Amino acid sequence: MLRIRLQRRGRKKRPIHHIVVADNRKPRDGRIIEDLGRFDNVTPKNQLTLNRERALHWLKQGAQPTDTVRSIFKNQGIMYEMHLIRWDKSEEEIEEALAEWRQKREEKEEEVPTRKERQQALLEAEEKEFQKQLKKKAEEAAKEKAKQEALAAEEEEDEADDEAEAKTEEEVAEEAETQEEAEQEEPEAEEETQETAEQEESEEVEAEEDSADEDEEPEEKEAAAEAKEDESEEEEDDASEDDAEEEVEASDDSDDGDEDEDDDTEEDSEGQTSSDMLAKEAIEHIENTPLDELEGFVTDDEDRVTVQRALDEKKENS
Template sequence: MIRIRLQKKGRKKRPIFHIVVADSKVARDGRIIEQVGRYDNVTEKKEVVLNEDRILYWLDTGAQPSDTVRKILRNEGVLYKRHLMMWGKSEEEIETALAEWKSYRDSKGDDSDSRKDKHKDVLAAEEKEFKDQIQKKAAKAAVELETESSDEETATAETEEAEEATTEETTDETPAEEEVVEETAPEAEEEPEVEAKEAAEEVEENVAEATEEPATEEATVEETEDAPAEEEKEEVAEEPKAEASSSQTSDDMTAKEAIDHIRDTDLDALKGFISDDESRKTVIAAWESKQSEG
């Protein structure tokens, strides 16, 4: 059986393929019947040269192209031209149809982007939107801090004014206290009676201190017993705080970080991770795929 296939030529790491007609039993680099084209997709030229008349002749005689050669002929419009010729179209109709087909092919090749590139563009847009939101939140927080600092400054100024007013009042009251001291000076004559009263008061204070010592010891014992209970309460109160700090939502992460977190964690641990305000398509798609896998 006659085959239309590629024959490797050129040199190492710079291959060039000849499109040849040969017997299917002959080796790849063996004897050929005819060369009908050249295919180069490595060098800077990247050209495809075809002898359409001879290729159509061999196809009509029953030669079978290989899969690679069939793709080349399809991309170059040779098979489409043969199809139009089989339908009995004139040469002018064939030329116009081929021209329309080539223009459509070129426009489709220019406008078509790969799925990976589109996914990257979507991720970049979402990342940019997320960063803009973070910047807006930071600016809003800075404004709030400035307003709070201004309020604190005004409050401190008011307290300083109040303290100055109180100091002025105390300075005004000091002459009156001096007058009271002068009035109490004549009472110094009653010192013997005062000394007797002080001795009696000291005796009473000693008795009171002796009675208060057991009570203070009991109070210290009770305080030592209550200390472990207070420490347990503090530990119990700190545990919910730790749990609250570990809970994050998808709004606190970038799109890439949220997607990696969804892929790496279990489905049960992701409850509440996706917030109701989540609008990034990639994060939602990752969440749906995780649910379908679970």
Template sequence: MLRIRLQRRGRKKRPIHHIVVADNRKPRDGRIIEDLGRFDNVTPKNQLTLNRERAIHWLKKGAQPSDTVRSIFKNQGIMYEMHLLRWGKSEEEIEEALTEWREKREEKEEDVPTRKERQQALLDAEEKEFQKQLKKKAEEAAREKAKQEALAAEEEEDEADEEVEAEEDKAEEAETEETQEAAEQEESEEVETQEDTADEDKEDDTEEAAAETEEEDKTDDDAEEEVEASDDEEEDEDNDSDEDSEAKTSSDMLAKEAIEHIENTPLDELEGFVTDDEDRVTVQRALDDKKENS
């Protein structure tokens, strides 16, 4: 039985298919009866060169097209023309019907985007979504920063209030001490016999003031140690943030930047660059192409 099928030709990774008529018992790349044309499905527009008259000639003789060739013939209107011939239509009727069919197909093709247009639309959609995510992250970071600054301002105000209260306490203590000293002087002038008792009281007051001074010095030292500890923690956090900023993944970049990074970086250095939560098709496709070409 005669078959109209595709015969692979061309080179590696760049095939060109011949549309041939051959015996069904022959191998795919074996001897053929007639070459009807070429079909290049690598290009976006699927370029086709076909001898229409010879294709119809072999169809009339009973040659059976393969599924792929049947789809090509149907797209070119050959199967429709064969249908009209079997119904006994005249050449004028066939030509008129084919003209109408071609006009409808052209209108339909105008509404269908090309592969390149679909790819660009997909890339634009991914870029828009990525920009939206970046904007959301920036807003969250700004809110967190404002919250931290507000907390820091409140802590500074509390510390300032504590310092004012401490100064007021010191002033009150100083006034109390002056009042006591004045009272003691008056008592010493009035009653000389109570001088020894007043001196002892004064020594006791001096010891209490010294103890309070030591406690205040200790409190100041503790405050300085806390400030130094907080400074060390801030330096550690800055170092951690610097280390995190050095290790970038595809989710931290725009799709175009991630694709350029994949194309310009050796495959052994791309391990871990595309994360598991990466949902952009173009980035995944770029990594797959890199693996195939390596």
């Protein structure tokens, strides 16, 4: 039995199908009887070149089209024309019926959006949904923040009340302590006066002894004064060296702090995922980033079709 079917040609990931007439016992890429045209379903418009007269000829001969070829013939009006021929319609009636059928199909095609328009509409819908979710999350975060601020204000008020009560208790205790101290200061003052009198007497005795020593040993005092000056100079040199070492350590600590800040910024930029971006930004990031660095960028929670499609195309092209 004769079959009208598609025969795959072209190259890998870029097929072009030939519409051929062949025996159904032959393999797909085997010998054919006649080539009727080409069908390219990779392009958005599904480009088709077909020999209409030869297709009608083989249909009249009893060749059976496959399901795919039948749908192609149906879209081109060949099956409708074959139906009119079987009903023994004249050529004029067939032409009028086909003209009316083509007009209705054109009106229908104008109403149906193209693949590019459907893609753009899908992208806009996803953007609106994403913006809606972001707005909802922002509102929830604002409510949570207001709730936490209210709780913090209540805690501060409670702490202020507790501090006020504690202060009143401390003031009462301080007043009691001041009274006790005042009572204890009176006998202590008398003891201090006695001690000061005894110290004055001892100081007078020491002063008399020092005056006697100064008269007897002036050379020993000069030697002791020179030794004290030498010790003070050595202490100043040690202090200057310690200050220089502290300045060097401070500069090293500041350099380490700068390096830590740079590392933190790099870790923040690497932790971004597709759910933190708009769909356009996520798609641009996928197109401009090597495939090895995209691992984990598109999370399992990602439900936007355009982002998933961009990642799949990146994997196929690599």
